[in-house]
Amino acid sequence: MKNWLDNRNVLGGLFMLPAGALLLVFLTYPLGLGTWLGFTDAKIGRTGEWIGAENFVFLFGDSIARLSLFNTLFYTFVASVLKFMLGLWLALLLNKSLPFKAYIRAVVLLPFIVPTALSAIAFWWLYDSQFSVLSWSLSKLGIIDTYIDFLGDPWMARLSTIAANVWRGVPFVAITLLAGLQTIPPSLYEAASLDGATEWQRFWYITLPMLTPIIAVVMTFSVLFTFTDFQLIYVLTRGGPLNSTHLMATLSFQRAIPGGALGEGAALATAMVPFLLAAILFSYFGLQRRKWQQGGTDK
Numbered sequence: 001m002k003n004w005l006d007n008r009n010v011l012g013g014l015f016m017l018p019a020g021a022l023l024l025v026f027l028t029y030p031l032g033l034g035t036w037l038g039f040t041d042a043k044i045g046r047t048g049e050w051i052g053a054e055n056f057v058f059l060f061g062d063s064i065a066r067l068s069l070f071n072t073l074f075y076t077f078v079a080s081v082l083k084f085m086l087g088l089w090l091a092l093l094l095n096k097s098l099p100f101k102a103y104i105r106a107v108v109l110l111p112f113i114v115p116t117a118l119s120a121i122a123f124w125w126l127y128d129s130q131f132s133v134l135s136w137s138l139s140k141l142g143i144i145d146t147y148i149d150f151l152g153d154p155w156m157a158r159l160s161t162i163a164a165n166v167w168r169g170v171p172f173v174a175i176t177l178l179a180g181l182q183t184i185p186p187s188l189y190e191a192a193s194l195d196g197a198t199e200w201q202r203f204w205y206i207t208l209p210m211l212t213p214i215i216a217v218v219m220t221f222s223v224l225f226t227f228t229d230f231q232l233i234y235v236l237t238r239g240g241p242l243n244s245t246h247l248m249a250t251l252s253f254q255r256a257i258p259g260g261a262l263g264e265g266a267a268l269a270t271a272m273v274p275f276l277l278a279a280i281l282f283s284y285f286g287l288q289r290r291k292w293q294q295g296g297t298d299k
Contacts, residue, residue, distance in 0.1 A: 038267035044260040055267035064243050065268060068251040072272075074158065075247060076226045079165045083222055084215075086166065087173025092207075094174065095181045105175070112171035120235035123164040127151050127236075151237055154244030161245050164232055169225065173218055180214035181207070220283035224276060248272050 038055055042048025059065040094105060111119065126134055127150035135147035150160045184207065192202050230249040233239065239246035239254065246254075248268055256265020 034266045035270050036266075037263050038270040040263045042262040042266075044257075044262060048263055051263070055264050056271065059264070059268055059271065064246065065251065067243055068246045068248050068268075071158065071245060072227060072247045072249075072275075075162060075165070075229070076223060079162045079169065079226050080219065080222050082162070082166045083169040083173050083226075084219060086170045087218075088177055090170065090174035091177035091181055092203075094178050105178075108174060109171050111168050112175075114168075116168065116231040117235050119164065119168055120232050123160075123167075124151075124236055127160055152241055154242055157237055157241060157245050161233060161236060164236065165226060165229060168232070169222060173222060176218040177211060177214060180211050184210045216283045220279055223279045227275060227279070228272070 037048070039050060039052060040048035041051050041054075090108065094101065094108070098104060126132060129147060129149045129152060132147060132150065134150075135144065138144045139147065149156065151157045188206050188210075189202055192206060197205070228249050229247060230253065233245055233247055233250050234253070237245045239250050243251075248271065252265045252268040252272075254265075255268060256262050259265070
């Protein structure tokens with residue numbers, strides 16, 4: 001027994017057992033059950049029978065399901081790009097010598113740590129068609145004549161939900177990239193300055209390449225969190241108006257629980273898995289391009 005415990009692989013496996021058991025119970029089993037239900041005609045209160053790919057074929061021909069796929073991809077792409085750009089800008093700003101820098105960093109994190117439902121309710125008030133403080137401010141400034149119906153117009157609703165998601169997600173991106181910025185040796189910037197490099201050249205040839213592994217990780221998490229977003233959309237719009245803000249996650253819930261079609265809802269949720277795997281694989285292969293940091297070359 002003592003010899004076994006001296007083995008690093010065995011000891012590592014023992015330490016991983018509790019985490020592995022939790023993942024098996026709370027992740028693997030629900031995923032397996034959901035996948036199984038996607039191939040059945042299960043309803044609430046009825047087990048259902050195996051029907052093969054009928055649910056997936058039906059969803060492929062369902063205009064609302066296709067719209068939810070478009071909404072999800074559009075929502076994820078636009079929100080992730082904006083979160084990266086704003087998060088990187090904020091990280092570069094916070095990396096400079098600022099007064100009360102520690103307090104500013106704490107304040108920046110607030111949107112991320114506030115519960116999603118509370119954030120959604122706050123934005124619901126900001127977007128209200130009659131009592132919106134945004135519309136009131138724009139009206140007082142003479143920019144608009146009538147209040148904006150943020151959540152009543154399909155495209156305006158899409159953009160409004162994206163804005164809420166960006167507000168919540170930027171702090172996570174910014175703080176993570178800030179941690180990466182602080183690992184970059186200052187000597188690299190000093191050497192570049194002596195060589196006459198401009199601020200933009202230092203950013204492009206030093207900061208961005210050194211941050212590439214961190215960017216790959218943070219953007220993978222950002223895409224996963226955004227693609228599977230449920231609370232913000234469900235509290236803010238319930239998928240309306242006219243299903244214009246329904247994501248695959250919210251439509252899956254609507255079909256499975258209020259609608260009672262467990263098999264159909266599970267099939268819609270299962271259809272999200274390939275997209276999530278694609279995001280993870282993109283990050284994985286991106287992380288392989290780090291050999292230059294150890295003195296090698298990218299291959």
